[in-house]
Amino acid sequence: MLKGKRWLSITMVVVVLGVMFVAGSVWASPGDKTTIHILVRTGAEADGMKVAADYYNKNVTPQTGINVVIDEIGRHGYLTRVVTMLLGRSPKYDAAFLLSNYVGEAASAGVIEPLDGYFADKQLYPYDKEKVGFLPVSFKSVEYKGQIYAFPFVISTMFLYYRKDLIDDPEKLNTWDGFLDMAKQFTRSHNPDSPTEFGTVMQGKPGECMPKEWYVYFWSFGGKFFDENWKPQFNSPAAVEALQYKVDLVRKYKVAPPDVDTYEYMEVLSALATGKVPFAIQWDAAYGDIQRQTGGTMMNIAIRQTPCKSGVDPAAFTHTWTFPINAYSKHKKEAFKFLAWMTSDPEGSLWVAKKMTIPLPTKQVFFNPDVLSVNPQWEYMFEFMKAYGQAEVAIPEWPMIHDTINTFFSMAFAGEITPQAACDLVNTKVDDIMRRGGYYNK
Template sequence: MRIKKIIKLMSVGMLVVIILGFVGVFPVFSKSSEVTVLLQMRSGPEATAMEPVVDYWNKHYAASTGIRVRQVTISRMGYYVKLFNQLVSGTQVPDIVFPFGFGIGKIIEYLEPLNSFIEDESLFSSPQGNRYDIKDMFPAMLESVTLNGKIYMLATDVSAPLLYYRTDLIKTPPQTWDEFIEMAKKFTKSYNPDSPTEYGTVWMAKPVLDDTLCWLEIFWAYGGSFFKEGSYEPNFNSPAGIKATEFLKKLSDSKVIPPDVVTYEYPEVLAALQTGKVAFAIEWNAAYPDLTNPKKSPKVYDKIAITNPPGVKQADGSIKRVVETHCLGLSINKNSQYKREAFKFMSWVTFGEGAKIYLDNGGIPPLFSLFTAPEAKSPLPEMAEAVGKYGRAIPVFKDQMTVIFMNTKHLNKVFIGEETPEEAMENFNNEVYELFKERGYFEEK
């Protein structure tokens, strides 16, 4: 009788241990209290890539975690205005939003800081309880969404301007920005009538976003910074700002680019490479699938390589390169009722098996483990070096987008001859200073 009692007590004890073991994996969530987390995406390839990720989670983990995810996709047209209005209104849904990395400053006060969730092993871990490693993500991705030490987004996609070149024409791509122009002359018919291409290169010079983001790779390589150290005082009229802008002036004056280059952004640069109009160019990493597709790029699909952008030679002979990099990603609405549940799903999407599913469906999750995996295909290994080693992000501040568009206006004036590089940077710097003065930046830092 006593033995039976002991066995019974042992059985109960084992059951408690087993239950506690499961609670260790799922400490907060249970099937009996299932909640639905609303994820809002912007229409486009990212939303399409996210759909199978959400489906997989719901099929495999909704029951065990008590977290079900519902994806809602809204139009790209006016997306950020809609997102801003939603968050400002104080609505509790969507729980998870999909901002743009360098536009996060404007909405950051409406987003939940993620640091405490990342530090919580029960949340920053797989549904099976395996801890994720924050260092697996490219440092620049975290830098791009961090303000005062607080992280506000986990990146799902990385974007960077890289150097594409024709391998049948170029053995060694240009290593410095000076070499960039000299090599472009070699492949421009006005300099070399035997050139196989009409122009050596092209540039995203349309006054939108791309021109500034590409310019930053030169600006930073020359040692430039947005602000003077320890302050929000703009530093664009520095020698680095002038030299970077002089490069664009020299590029334009040398006529190694098409004369209508001020109308060029991503699609036009892509077309110039696809048609064999140019030998090399700075273009977004997103172009790689199209440029290596036999149907979309029959002239060059097997003759295109991707590498780091050029840089600036230093006194010791080394080359300083910087890759402008930014991200798309997931953030938590500060007014969400289900912040912990939202983060559990988010961490799985960005660091767990969800990231691999997202990658397989067209996403570009910036993880070293995925980009350097044995089965990784171009351009992932190349991007692991470019973004992982040389990546740099625009600093986070409220008026990021406003400042970017101010710069594009002045870069455009340089291209069309309305301002010198010195005038452009001086005027740009003054405009930013006045904007910051008006909005109280100098009282904040």
């Protein structure tokens, strides 16, 4: 009796598991379509990607049989979570939105797919690359050991945003000397008649943006990251001068709020959009955000090139948000086809650019009159990047270098060490990182 019941219970468990498995398989395969999952961070990117996916699923899926699903995860710690997901070798997501700085690291780990072969296949990439016209700096940022590892998708740079109603002669802001003079003029502790309490703001919080904003100062003071033998130059006179200048804006001249070391994109954007400061260096994405927040009036805010030291060129910082394909995806070709449509198809890329107001780094998008009528700042942006575009170095060690800069520069901003000491410490650490990475022996 017991034996019979034991087998009955085991059979019941097996039957239930079997039914669940079969039901799961049926639900998981919607007809003959292949579903791909794209991972994007919450916010404007995810909202825009969902609109793009909807359009694709309605209009293009009938021809390709590819159904696109956009999955989103929060912005805080997004990049580290994506890298962790990729290292988990899970096929759950077919492609992910990733900053170009992390492409080298992920490529060297072998968790993202090299795409040269895909681009060469006319079935998968039926577009004329020359006609599409990707900005070279954007493709350079997704290369690792001569191979392409991702689709450049959103190129970003930084402008100087300023209030036209307060600044009559914006040319004065072309140099760092002029920038400081103007900042003093609009700081109440220097000029009691100033309409604003502080002359400028900056992103001083340790994290993704603080070092990137410093690079604008660094390059425009004449600095460069490495010499021809990969020896770091983070304590060169230009580097020290750039950091000293930036720290002095806060600590010596007090033309920026003293709490800027807690400021990121959001704080600088709010300071500009609410008219609390007359000018600040900020990401190009802020243009659209200010437009939205001010109902399209822009509150008399305009953009221009970031300042530079007299006799040195200005620097247009560029980095690219990209879409690499998960090396462990089961639908790599399908993911590639969708990404190719979104970035390179004459109809698809223009539609995406118009609807998402995303600066796809291609001539096809940047010079389209319809797109320009919605985003007039892109014409200037393209010219600025073309003339002065500079990017971080596409090596796998870059995240480590980035964190080293964060660590010691944050201490310099806090007044714990001098800018000279901070630059020396960064250089020593980076030297160690490069040596460990095998770039040189001594």
